[in-house]
Amino acid sequence: MMSPPDKTILQTALSLDIDLPYSCQSGMCTACMGRCVAGKVGLEEEDALTPKELAQGYVLTCVGHPLSEGVVIEID
Numbered sequence: 001m002m003s004p005p006d007k008t009i010l011q012t013a014l015s016l017d018i019d020l021p022y023s024c025q026s027g028m029c030t031a032c033m034g035r036c037v038a039g040k041v042g043l044e045e046e047d048a049l050t051p052k053e054l055a056q057g058y059v060l061t062c063v064g065h066p067l068s069e070g071v072v073i074e075i076d
Helices: 009-015 051-055
Strands: 033-038 041-043 058-060 064-066 072-074
Touching: 009 064, 041 058
Parallel strands: none
Antiparallel strands: 033 058, 033 072, 041 064
């Protein structure tokens, strides 16, 4: 899926009827957490993630925007 820069990854997925886990949609609950295994993702809010999670590539799809092509996020 291609996510435009003005939409979050979650917004784009939901508009395409892709079922992803989420709850608060504000980057606080971590229900939408996934691991970025390719590409770069920018986060509007990252306070809910620990420094270790950030270092391991975890992102929140509700506040995440792709910063490069080929972003791949694994959701558990």
